[in-house]
Amino acid sequence: MLWNTVFPYLLSGISVGGQYALIAIGYTMVYGILRLINFAHGDVFMVAGILMVYAVASGMPLWITVPLVLIVTSLIGFLIERAAYKPLRSAPRMSVMISAIGVSYTLQNLVLYITGGLNKTYPTIPWISDTVEIMGAKTKLVTVVTPFLTVILVVLLVLLINRTKVGMAMRAVSKDFETSQLMGIRINSVISVTFVIGSFLAAVGSVLYFTNYPTVIQTSGAMPGLKAFVAAVFGGIGSIPGAVIGAFIIGIMENIIKGLDVILFKAGIISKPLGLATFSDAFTFALLIIILLVKPTGLFGEKATDKV
């Protein structure tokens, strides 16, 4: 049956989509508040992976390593903002972006220095690495856990933003720094909170993502980071629901394309493989170009209203 052929690809697509979503939220939140594309975000995600490798290698039990990686990654996000972006608060936006690129290369090279550029075997995390069978498709449990965990975290985040005092401050700061200060809001604290949340979610995404891959290396954050960035733009950068929906769409489409040869073959449309799987990455970036041409504000993006 065709469904049995499509289903495993759809399943892993939803899972990868969830992982992209957790990274994409970091891009979209930082953009929402600072109007900055934080190019270092994918590398923070990679650093979380490397931290996990070393934390597990140190022999600490898992119930310590996972929270530790989440906390240290959040702290790294906080420190990056304080060191590389805060001093440029009143500088032109371009300067901050260049600083972000600098942070990206710094992180990559720091990891290169520490690991010696070797692929580091990602530890097997029990339970989520177990194999399960759903509707005839064999997969790791992480594939099933990811979308649920993603949705739970997104709901919590949206509640935080819409229902709490700090969330209200975040929404205010995202519109108007100066007036927020006149309300007594410490904008630096609010920006720090944003980076901590974004890095925390990227760290969660990192644990889920790398469980599906054997190794981590200093460039491992680049591709998922870029995909998540496209997802954020596709959904309308600045919008959290947009980033999540964009990430799921991209994750699903990529994996369907990866399996397109098999699917088309089983459906009897083609008689020999066409090598379409090669185009799964190209699809994502073609989508970026199309979105920028047709609807630059993305699915849920607000109209660009630069302050006069």
Place this chain on the structure above:
Amino acid sequence: MNVEKGLLLLHIDDLHVSYGGIEALKGISLDVYKGDIVTLIGANGAGKSTTLRAISGLVPIKSGTITYEGGVIDGQSPQQIVSEGICMVPEGRRVFPNLTVLENLRIGAYLRRDDIQPDIEHVYDLFPRLKERSWQLAGTLSGGEQQMLAVGRALMMRPKLLMMDEPSLGLAPLVIRDIFRIIRTLHDEGITILLVEQNANAALRVADRAYVLETGSLGISGTGEELLNDPSVKEAYLGKARS
């Protein structure tokens, strides 16, 4: 409210402020007494807004001192200054368009830890229109309603000194009348008000004391009445034809 009238609340001495080499304020000194409405009038670029921004800690000062309730406050962060009871209604209203009316009021009390419900009720009593639109996003309000919300938001901090920057700007004459009626009401409640206006005529009518600012320096000062009748003020700011 019982306010001891006649006590010095805010004292500015020889205040200099510059923006990247351009001197916006060239040594101004002024006094605000408790319970008064003090107005700064002057043309565009005279430094009226800069004065308010310097008091609220948004722009650094070059020299001079700002004393509030006997303590020096220049050099403090905007947060500290707000927490001491100096609140600003910024030029152009600047309500948060993506927050509801109620949230805009609640964010006005951001630094407060006590019960703010009575204050919300008080603002709704002053501006019944805001109560009707409590759940509406502030961005959907009319200009006059936004101005009322901006005033209400500043009142949420229970200010001792309320600074208003051009509250009548861009509003219809009827709405301007409402705004000045509210200013009188707040004055009757005992709030000290520092008002910056280009609408010199309306501002001088409510002011206990008025200062004229001319390109960064103070010109004449006096009671609102005195300045209304001063020939040079009439000539420059009131317009001969206008009443």
